[in-house]
Amino acid sequence: MQDQVEIALAELFARQLRMRGVPLVEHDETFSSPAELLPAQAGTVGWQAWQRPEPGDFDNVAHALEMPVHADISALFGHYYAGNIEACFKGLFLTLLQPWNEQDFERLQQNQIAHQLMMKKLKLAASWFLATCKDDQKLVTLNNATGEVQLERLGKGSIGVLAPNLATFLQQLEPC
Template sequence: MQDQVVMALDELFARQRRLGGIPLVEYDAAFSSPAELLPPQAGKVGWQAWLRPEPGSFDNLANALDMPIHGDISAVFGHYYAGNIPACFKGLFLTLLQPWNEQDFERLQQNQIAHQLMMKKLKLPASWFLATGKEEQKLVTLNNASGEVQLERLGKGCIGVLAPNLSHFLRRLEPC
């Protein structure tokens, strides 16, 4: 399943390029990324998804949290450095998160741990955030047990299933 997620993510990056060309982000020389297409212009820099030579892993989170982690999480966050992707899924506007560089990958892992600890404290099923919703307090998450992609209200848990798995979700996600 992890290979399918990486392929679906690669297809999403290709759709994004076809739709709008090279996406731009604010340039920060102190927070550079191998995904950057230099030189920056007018305070912005273009980016293109950059395939990591060695994929990042979430095994350290599994050890820290003493729990198994759904393999799709490493697949979606561990293979590329890229900018976040504004997108739409069946009328739901969201921003798919992506690590910009190694430092951002580590920060993403720390935020995932905090999310997981909050879920545990609230006695909610384990999930991993994938995207933020346009509506405040809504997240798109991956259910750790089932692998379903779901819509969650922060601190309240799942409010609906969006897709049966992550590769299905990514293939139907439309960049905007």
């Protein structure tokens, strides 16, 4: 499934570019990314997904948590540096997270560890966050055991399955 996730993510970046043009983000000289293009206007910069020469993985996270990490997580977060993607999934508006640079990738890993520790403390099934929602009490997550993409209420666990797997979820996302 990992290759399918990488392909679906690349197709999502291409759809975003085709449908919305070059996305803009606030420019921060102290937090640059190889995904940055030329500045678009004062204080902003365009970006285009930049494929990492050596993909990152979550082996260190698996080791730290002493648990396996679903391979789709490395496929989603380890292959590109990019801006977050504003998207819609069947009426659900969300922000698909992406690491901006290596420092952001490491911070994402630390936040995933914290999420897992919270899930464990609450005795909830292991999941990895993928996207935030307009309702800040909800997250889009990947179930670590099944690979299903689910909608989760913070502190309560899964409240429904959105897609049977991450590749399918990415294929159905519409940039907005």
